[in-house]
Amino acid sequence: MIPRIYQTKTDNAGNFVFNRAKIVRTLQAAAGQPIEIVIRPYDPKRSIDMNAYYWAVVVKTIADHFFYNASREVHEMLKDVYKEMLDPVYEKKELTGLKKILNMIIRPRLTPSGYTTKTLSRTRFMRYCKAIQVDFAEQGCSIPDPNEVEI
Numbered sequence: 001m002i003p004r005i006y007q008t009k010t011d012n013a014g015n016f017v018f019n020r021a022k023i024v025r026t027l028q029a030a031a032g033q034p035i036e037i038v039i040r041p042y043d044p045k046r047s048i049d050m051n052a053y054y055w056a057v058v059v060k061t062i063a064d065h066f067f068y069n070a071s072r073e074v075h076e077m078l079k080d081v082y083k084e085m086l087d088p089v090y091e092k093k094e095l096t097g098l099k100k101i102l103n104m105i106i107r108p109r110l111t112p113s114g115y116t117t118k119t120l121s122r123t124r125f126m127r128y129c130k131a132i133q134v135d136f137a138e139q140g141c142s143i144p145d146p147n148e149v150e151i
Contacts (some may be wrong), residue, residue: 007042043121050125052151054117058129058143065141078132079115085128086115 004026008018027035042062063074079086120128133143 009042037065043123044122046117046122046125048148049151050122053146053149054129055126056142056151057149058132059148061143062132062141075117079117082114082128082131085131086120088118124148 006014006018006023006026010016055075057073059074059078062078063071068074108135117125117128129143133145136143
């Protein structure tokens with residue numbers, strides 16, 4: 001069975017508003033199998049503005065600070081070092097590895113990490129950017145907050 005995620009809302013009386021037929025079909029396809037039903041607040045995917053901030057500010061600031069002119073490679077390095085945060089089951093783990101990324105900038109390795117930032121929710125994407133900001137600030141590379149820049 002392919003996992004399915006359905007987004008819904010409740011009306012003022014607390015009744016769910018959803019496409020009942022789609023959910024029933026999914027449940028019927030799982031007949032006889034154990035399933036898991038999770039109800040959690042909806043956290044939308046990151047916005048175009050957040051994406052622009054990441055590329056124009058976070059990635060570019062790091063590339064400029066270390067005199068590195070390949071934004072795509074910096075992005076791949078960030079994904080590799082902060083890959084725990086890109087894991088769908090990430091639970092606020094303590095991240096280390098700034099020395100690893102600085103070493104990668106000096107001696108680049110052009111192998112994609114296999115992880116992606118595309119599927120991160122707004123909350124997780126901002127947490128990812130904040131972790132990068134904090135680690136690089138310790139090395140004298142100041143990355144402004146989104147509200148401090150115009151993109």
